[in-house]
Amino acid sequence: xxxxxxxxxxxxxxxxxxxxxxxxxxxxxxxxxxxxxxxxxxxxxxxxxxxxxxxxxxxxxxxxxxxxxxxxxxxxxxxxxxxxxxxxxxxxxxxxxxxxxxxxxxxxxxxxxxxxxxxxxxxxxxxxxxxxxxxxxxxxxxxxxxxxxxxxxxxxxxxxxxxxxxxxxxxxxxxxxxxxxxxxxxxxxxxxxxxxxxxxxxxxxxxxxxxxxxxxxxxxxxxxxxxxxxxxxxxxxxxxxxxxxxxxxxxxxxxxxxxxxxxxxxxxxxxxxxxxxxxxxxxxxxxxxxxxxxxxxxxxxxx
Amino acid sequence: xxxxxxxxxxxxxxxxxxxxxxxxxxxxxxxxxxxxxxxxxxxxxxxxxxxxxxxxxxxxxxxxxxxxxxxxxxxxxxxxxxxxxxxxxxxxxxxxxxxxxxxxxxxxxxxxxxxxxxxxxxxxxxxxxxxxxxxxxxxxxxxxxxxxxxxxxxxxxxxxxxxxxxxxxxxxxxxxxxxxxxxxxxxxxxxxxxxxxxxxxxxxxxxxxxxxxxxxxxxxxxxxxxxxxxxxxxxxxxxxxxxxxxxxxxxxxxxxxxxxxxxxxxxxxxxxxxxxxxx
Numbered sequence: 002x003x004x005x006x007x008x009x010x011x012x013x014x015x016x017x018x019x020x021x022x023x024x025x026x027x028x029x030x031x032x033x034x035x036x037x038x039x040x041x042x043x044x045x046x047x048x049x050x051x052x053x054x055x056x057x058x059x060x061x062x063x064x065x066x067x068x069x070x071x072x073x074x075x076x077x078x079x080x081x082x083x084x085x086x087x088x089x090x091x092x093x094x095x096x097x098x099x100x101x102x103x104x105x106x107x108x109x110x111x112x113x114x115x116x117x118x119x120x121x122x123x124x125x126x127x128x129x130x131x132x133x134x135x136x137x138x139x140x141x142x143x144x145x146x147x148x149x150x151x152x153x154x155x156x157x158x159x160x161x162x163x164x165x166x167x168x169x170x171x172x173x174x175x176x177x178x179x180x181x182x183x184x185x186x187x188x189x190x191x192x193x194x195x196x197x198x199x200x201x202x203x204x205x206x207x208x209x210x211x212x213x214x215x216x217x218x219x220x221x222x223x224x225x226x227x228x229x230x231x232x233x234x235x236x237x238x239x240x241x242x243x244x245x246x247x248x249x250x251x252x253x254x255x256x257x258x259x260x261x262x263x264x265x266x267x268x269x270x271x272x273x274x275x276x277x278x279x280x281x282x283x284x285x286x287x288x289x290x291x292x293x294x295x296x297x298x299x300x301x302x303x304x
Numbered sequence: 305x306x307x308x309x310x311x312x313x314x315x316x317x318x319x320x321x322x323x324x325x326x327x328x329x330x331x332x333x334x335x336x337x338x339x340x341x342x343x344x345x346x347x348x349x350x351x352x353x354x355x356x357x358x359x360x361x362x363x364x365x366x367x368x369x370x371x372x373x374x375x376x377x378x379x380x381x382x383x384x385x386x387x388x389x390x391x392x393x394x395x396x397x398x399x400x401x402x403x404x405x406x407x408x409x410x411x412x413x414x415x416x417x418x419x420x421x422x423x424x425x426x427x428x429x430x431x432x433x434x435x436x437x438x439x440x441x442x443x444x445x446x447x448x449x450x451x452x453x454x455x456x457x458x459x460x461x462x463x464x465x466x467x468x469x470x471x472x473x474x475x476x477x478x479x480x481x482x483x484x485x486x487x488x489x490x491x492x493x494x495x496x497x498x499x500x501x502x503x504x505x506x507x508x509x510x511x512x513x514x515x516x517x518x519x520x521x522x523x524x525x526x527x528x529x530x531x532x533x534x535x536x537x538x539x540x541x542x543x544x545x546x547x548x549x550x551x552x553x554x555x556x557x558x559x560x561x562x563x564x565x566x567x568x569x570x571x572x573x574x575x576x577x578x579x580x581x582x583x
Contacts, residue, residue, distance in 0.1 A: 054424055054583040072329050072431050079428055085421025090351055102339050103429035147425055 005030040005155055005185050006051065011060035013046050013209075020046040022209040023060070028202065030154065033177060033186040035196040035217075037301065038206035044189045045083050047206065048159050051187075052080045064155060076104045079153040081144050081161055083189075087132040093143050094119065094128040097150065104151045118146040121176055123169070138165045145173060149180070158188045162195060174199060197297040205301050217297055224294035225267040228274060230281075231290040232259050240286065247276055262295060336430035340438030341445065348446045361450065369457055373397050377462075386553050388469045390462035391476045394455065395483075399549050402451060402484055403491050403542050409450075410443040410495040411508040414578075419503040423583045436578040440496045440571065444488065451484045476553060483548070483556050490541035490566035497574035500581055516540065541566050 006028040013021040021043045028034055036044050049055040050062060053070025067073045087096050097115035098108075106114055119125055122142040132140055141164055148156050158177075162170035177186050177199055190196055196203065197217055205213040232240070235258035244263060245253050249270035254262040265273055274291065281288055294300075348354045376393035386392035414435070417423045426435055455477045463470050498508045498515075519540055527534040537543050544562045551558070 049582075052424070053427060056580070056582075070427065070431070072332055075332070075429050075431075080424070082421055082424040085424045087425070088417070088420075088422050090347055090353060099339070099343050100425060100429055103336055103426070144425075 004028070005065060006187070007061075007063045009061045011047075011050065011062060012058050013043070013050060013055065014058040020209050021050070021057070024206070024209070024211045025060075026204060026211055026214055028185075028187075030185045031181075032201035033181055033188055033199045035200035035203040035297075036187060036189040036206065037191070037193065037196065037203060038212075041208075042206040043209040044206055045159060046209075048080070048082070048157050048187075048189060052078070052082065052157060054082070076151045077153055078155045078157075079148040079150070080157040081141075081148045081159055083159040085144065086140065087143060087147075089131060089133050092129045092131055093124070093135075096132075097143075097147055100147055101150050106151075114150055118149045119143075121149060122146040123172060138169060141165060142169060142173070149176075153184055156184055156186050158186060160190055161188060162190065162192060170195070193297045193301070203297065203301070213301065215300060217300075224300075226264060227293070227295045228263040228265070228277065229290075229292040229294070229296055229299070230261050230263070230277065230288055231292075232261070233287040233289050235259060236261075236286070243280065243284065244277070247273065247280065249273060256299075259289075262299060333431065333434050336434035337438040337441065340426075340430065340434060341442040344439065344442030345445065348442075349449070365454055365457070368397065368401070369454075369461065373458055374461055386476070388459075388462050388473045388476050390458050390465065391455075391473060391480060394458035395480050396549050398451070398454065398480070398484060399487065399545055402447065402488060403545065405450075406447060406488055406491045407495065407509055407512050409447060410492045411499065411512070412505040413439040413443060413496050413499040415499045415503055415505060415508055418500070418581075418583060427583050432578045433575065436496065436500075436575055437571075440492060440574075443492050443495075444485070447488055447492070448481070448485055451481055451488075455481050455484075479553055479556060483560075486557075486560045486563050487542070487545070487548070490563045490570055493567045493570035493574060494541050497570055497577060500574060500577045516542075538562060539566065539569075541570070 004027050006026075008027070009025050011021055011024040012019065024043075024047065036047065038044050046055065050057050051064060051069055053068075053074075062069055064074055064078055087093065091099075094112070094115050097118060098111045101111035101114040102108065116125070116128070119128055122145055124139065124142055124146065127135060127139060127143075132143065135143065141161075145158070145161055148158065161173055161177075165173065174195065177188070180186075181199075186199075188196065188200065201217055203213070203215050203217055204211060205215070230244075237258070241253050241255055241261065244250060244261060247263075247265075247270075249265045250263050250273070251266065252264045254264070256262070263273070263277070267273070270276070274293065278291065346354075349358070373393050374390065376396070377389040380389050380392060386395070414423060417426070423435065430438070459473045459477045462473050494515075495508060495512060498511050502508055502511060520537075520543075523533065523536045523540070527536070541563070544559045548556060548559055
């Protein structure tokens, strides 16, 4: 594994407002990385600095060993910038071919590359359309298509599925998953369920500070000590009491009438999940999902 | 099948080119700049909107040529040092027309793209110098096409009136085109710089006119009391125009240093702003 992004004491100030405050982290290439945080946390500012659109006020950043915006990164680093729009004067295919040519493709190969990325985003039929004739969702998909031109090693996606219908959001998740062997994606999103499915590493920014850098995978002891069960029907106190009666369960947290988080000692009761399933079956309580560990939302925001 | 294979090989070759070209920065700079110039050229001359602007320009130029240039040509006798009357009247009209037109044509070099975020797509693939100078040179070339086309119409009108002026006229037209190219450099560079500072074409044009008028007025006012400051007049693009229009043909390039120096300074300032600006 090699370091793909390295930030040291990164700060960005807009007048008196400190958008990023001494942010330091190091990320390795590999599985997709999530960047989460509330509105105004500094996610887009961080993305903009990493892409070379903004200059930091202090601190240092390197991507693949180069400064952001360096010509050494052309073709290797790509991005879906938030709210950026294509030129309204040119057809989509023409613009993507232009971008491919800037990345070093010849005329014919650039057109082929534009075809390829538009096919990936299921936009072949809109090749000759002007951006203004497309819906918001289609324009977003075209912008994602431009980020996939060539073989980038690192792709920043700022809210890639915001405003997309479920089918297209699913297609984008599938493309990210299928490309993640050769490309490291850094995804900023408010959709934690989506990030949970795609990413292994999560960065949490709050008020410009990096609060957490955590692993989503169930490979930490704290994650092994939790089970999250999602019931099919709303449940009352009885379920909570019954779950509590299982051996080694230390506590039960209920976020709503459907979802219960069991905290237990995994070393003492390694088969608690099986006991739980058996108990649910005996009681005739149908469940929708049983997850080892806590959800990403609980990991990041539970107190 | 074989066609598909050929295309795949072309992609593979291109990929090799990509890797090779990443290594050589000056080549990459020039190549990116050239691609941007071609793209802007196609915006001006190959798009529907471009054709509409060209058609409108052609229409206006038809009236300017017929009712202004050729009418003045009948009034001026052969001016000292200017052999073809149609071309001297063209020179005097074009010397003021193109700088004004330049404010309109070149205002939108980067402002709309920056406001819309399109520059962010470009900045992932081309460095800021390539974008800045690519846009500047494309505007210069587009204006040159218009200058050459209008100069050609004036020359054709002159030759139709008197075929013997053909070769002399060609020489005069070449000098006029060269002069206009040099005159337009600092004004286009000023628009490149201003386009980086505001977010709309209209704001760029308003700012350009304000700076032009207010800077001239301030320098004129100050130099009235302190004549030494008259030298500051040299910083205003187009300041030499009135002087230039009175010069004989052979001496017109003697003032070229003024716009060339202004252009150099404004481009250097624009490059600095481009490097520092947020996209």
